[in-house]
Amino acid sequence: MTNDSTHAATAEVTAIDTQARVPLTLLLAAGLIWLVISGVLGVITSIQLHTPGFLADCSFLTAGRAQAMRETSFLYGWIANTGLAVVLWVLGRLGGSPLRALNWTVAGTIFWNLGLAVGLVGIGLGDMTSFASFQLPRYVGVLMLFAYAAIALPGVLAWSGRRSHGLFASHWYGVAALFLFPWLFSAAQLVLLWSPMRGTLQAVAGGWYTQSLWSLWLAPLALTGAYYIVPKVAGRLMPSYDFAPLGFWTLIFIGGWTGGRHLVGGPVPAWIPTMAVVACTMMLFHYILVGLNLRIASQAGGTAIKFIRFGLVAYVLTGTLDALTSFRVIAVETQFTFMATALEQLGVYAGISMMLFGALYYMLPRLTGRPWASAALTTGHRVLVSFGVVLLVATLAVAGWTQGSDLLDSKLALGEIFNRLRVPLMVGTAAQIALVAANLLLVVNFFRSACVCCATSTPSETPFRQPSALEAHAS
Amino acid sequence: MKNGFIFLLGLFTAIALSWAGIVLGTHAQLGALTPYYDDTEGKSFPERTTGIAASGQLVYADLGCAACHTQQVRRPDYGSDQARGWGERQSVARDYIHQSLPQLGASRLGPDLANLAGRKPSAPDAEDLLKLLYAGSLTHPPYKFLFEQKSIVGESSARALRLTGNLAPAPGHEVVPSDRALALVGYLLSLNTAYDYPESLPATPPAAGHAPDTKQEAKK
């Protein structure tokens, strides 16, 4: 603890929060809008899975394109905007002084989302690239890179100008996310879109991008918030924190090597999937250590922690299942099936998104200086979204498993397999609808809380308790 | 900020290493893969794709057909691809060297298409494919927007689909596939993996050779 008693450490909400209110709320709002859009697209694509004729005459929403738009708006709309807001805010708090150059963030947010919107319309009109999680058309790439740099600038400044000297876990993850995405994105742009590699090398590079996106960007975005909020609310030191660096560097160094994850048995030399299996196994270090560090989440309460706890369990589960299903014996059942989709949703929805929801719930009251507008909407959102995501992942997993074993039986015609998938896929649609409904609750709650005119309590009476100092020897 | 600089350097090394290993590594190995010249047949394989097939591949890509179809056949003892008649051998990197946008795909709600035109005993023909695209089926979405329904002026178009039953257009009208539909079908009909490369032939693991004496030894 510092002996400077006038320092802001005494108050929970400071200029760091108030000055960042508008830019960060803007990012959060953009994220939520995309969340709803991708949710609606999710309902459409999930209907198209069991009723192929649905909206088929509309070329803008034909199955392949709607699917690409759903994924893109989810990753680059919802997760990117929200995740960046969380990272900027956490880096600001840890840096100990108000974020600088936030105007850049505002400008960046506008252009990022503009670029994304143009890109989505482009996908609808047939300009998509054919790489998973990288479908944005070529022409928005450069714009989005610049916009990203502008958004991230205050975060980098806060990090380099921080007061304390050590680096905290959230620093590692936050800075890694901010710093690595541009490299990743531009490297992929280069070899996939500007001067495309030959033949199946594209699939290898595409796999590298998808897997790196997960481990170098999506996961760090969410973990930045989790590593900050969990000990902060629980008021404890993180157990096994001395191994947290090992966990971090495993993620960063090994992540990209899982690139051949989905190419088992495919037209690439055998060593590429083998390398991915090995990397997925080694990644277990990371997941185990994250689980160990953040297990104190089970000893705390509150909306944010409940979300983050859910997200962490799903995150660790994703890592474990990813490692298991990467092995060839199991992959032969799960490859090319809905099991892959289930794991993806387990990761990005039940894992990353739930952690981001938690961070959002924690952060917004500090930005606005007031609690969330409605307790009922908060709880309602949490219950409904948890239900929806569990249902979604479970039905996809069931569908994937039956599909996998059916595909192995060469006497079973594809039409027959399809018929057996119908029921789980219909339940999947119900889950998607539940998710949209849940997220609409969040949107209403968010706009009521964020917008000044809807304020119910006067900001003068601060609702925040005084935090105390963390005892270094407690464990 | 020495500390911070080293940290950034670490991050950069991490991404550079995996990039070099996975992307540049395979590029070094396979980037210069050449077609295979068969001196018996006097030509190289895979054969160059025709213009219509190349433009059809773009249509396939922009409609996102890869959301439900793969184009990669796995080896016989790994999955049922060959037992389902999707191909007679494992797909290898050489198969794709002339393709500008290889569509390996990752989901098999529909069949694999790597060897669509070479399927035995019977591969679909252009008319089958156009009808499927126009009408769809219980399991396949229709792509009516790739076709044009118009009234017959003078003689009916040679391209018009021969549709019967409730699919038939109103009298005096015909359904004509667009250029995009024809390109797509041209592309689909170019998909075949009939030619065997040395590396695509099934390998017998040395331990489990088919010579009778090794088998007996293994039993002991």
Add this chain to the structure above:
Amino acid sequence: MSTPLNSDPRIDQAAVTDESLQSAHDVLLGKQPDEKARYKLLPLNLLFLFSGLIFLAGTYLNRYAGHFDPHIYNENSIPVKGGAVAAVVVDPVVAGKKLFNNAACNTCHMVNGVGQPGAIPPLVGSDWVTGSEERIIRIVLHGLQGPITVNGANYNSAMPPFGRVAGSGFNWSDDKIASVVTYVRQEWGNQAPPVTTAKVTEIRTKDGDRKPWTVDELQKLP
């Protein structure tokens, strides 16, 4: 202590300050100068778990990486030194079956090798197939014409040359000839030893270019 703090779902209370959060964790990493460096070994169970994982991963990599050979697609095959293509041990029966059925022998002898009554002799159970390897190699290399008796039935027709010899429309390499002959000798219940490429080359060089064989000529040779 944290549960009563967070009873209101609308707001999450923080228990500790940012400053103390960071400095307390810094101490754990041994970064704070006033603290003696606390190097702790991995706890034993973690150590075991992690070394187990590393061992598993290492073994898998060693076993299934196909020696990082760009032409190895089956992780079970192990490359032979020198030459990537030779690395793959090709099963001649599989290769031969493809050749047989690829608009070649199957058009006359049929897929199941039974031939066509009165026109094309069967390959199933034929002594010409399972008997002398030299004779069948010669037939497939240079073709056959004139009367022949197979399984008690008489035929009199012509079979085209398949080898890389003058007048052959197929020009198959010795390798292909060896595979297809091995295939017909081991399929449909036929049981005869395989034929090597070297043997085919030997016979082809010995015979040179010639017209299709007749049964009489063949019977004079082994």
